[in-house]
Amino acid sequence: MDSASQDINLNSPNKGVLSDFMTDVPVDPGVVHRTPVVEGLTEGEEEELRAELAKVEEEIVTLRQVLAAKERHCGELKRRLGLSTLGELKQNLSRSWHDVQVSTAYVKTSEKLGEWNEKVTQSDLYKKTQETLSQAGQKTSAALSTMGSAISRKLGDMRNSATFKSFEDRVGTIKSKVVGGRENGSDNLPSSPGSGDQTLPDHAPF
Numbered sequence: 390m391d392s393a394s395q396d397i398n399l400n401s402p403n404k405g406v407l408s409d410f411m412t413d414v415p416v417d418p419g420v421v422h423r424t425p426v427v428e429g430l431t432e433g434e435e436e437e438l439r440a441e442l443a444k445v446e447e448e449i450v451t452l453r454q455v456l457a458a459k460e461r462h463c464g465e466l467k468r469r470l471g472l473s474t475l476g477e478l479k480q481n482l483s484r485s486w487h488d489v490q491v492s493t494a495y496v497k498t499s500e501k502l503g504e505w506n507e508k509v510t511q512s513d514l515y516k517k518t519q520e521t522l523s524q525a526g527q528k529t530s531a532a533l534s535t536m537g538s539a540i541s542r543k544l545g546d547m548r549n550s551a552t553f554k555s556f557e558d559r560v561g562t563i564k565s566k567v568v569g570g571r572e573n574g575s576d577n578l579p580s581s582p583g584s585g586d587q588t589l590p591d592h593a594p595f
Contacts, residue, residue, distance in 0.1 A: 427435055467477070489495050509515055547553050 430438070
């Protein structure tokens with residue numbers, strides 16, 4: 390039995406080990422790396438799709454590099470123009486709010502709210518409530534005006550009454566006496582009884 394037969398023998402201690410001549414057998418790389426054809430596609434269509442995929446992936450990488458360069462250039466221009474991050478944020482918010490206002494959802498919501506407002510303002514309940522509030526406001530204003538007129542008239546009657554005039558005359562008399570006494574000095578002030586003619590003794594006993 391030759392060496393090749395001994396290596397194939399299952400009872401041999403060298404089982405599972407390839408012989409030297411088997412390692413030199415050439416292997417077709419196309420057979421190893423080739424994947425089975427996708428179901429529904431021919432081999433030519435698969436090759437064409439793979440080539441297109443590789444081309445698209447290459448374009449994506451190129452576009453990413455261009456975008457990164459454009460972003461760096463944009464940042465440099467903003468830095469030279471003195472545009473701050475806060476100003477850019479305000480511009481973005483303003484642009485976003487404008488986009489929201491012109492969006493279909495916002496327009497439809499505004500129209501729906503307008504329709505609801507029109508229905509509410511045209512309803513009988515709203516009109517009755519508005520009329521009630523208007524009447525209540527008018528009545529309150531009339532009541533306050535009437536009360537103010539009554540108070541003014543009452544004060545006028547009080548000033549024209551005999552009691553108020555007598556009280557006013559008394560106040561005027563007292564005021565004139567006080568002012569006249571201050572102008573003439575303290576001689577006109579009333580003195581305590583018995584204090585005018587008394588003299589103090591020279592030596593008062595202790």
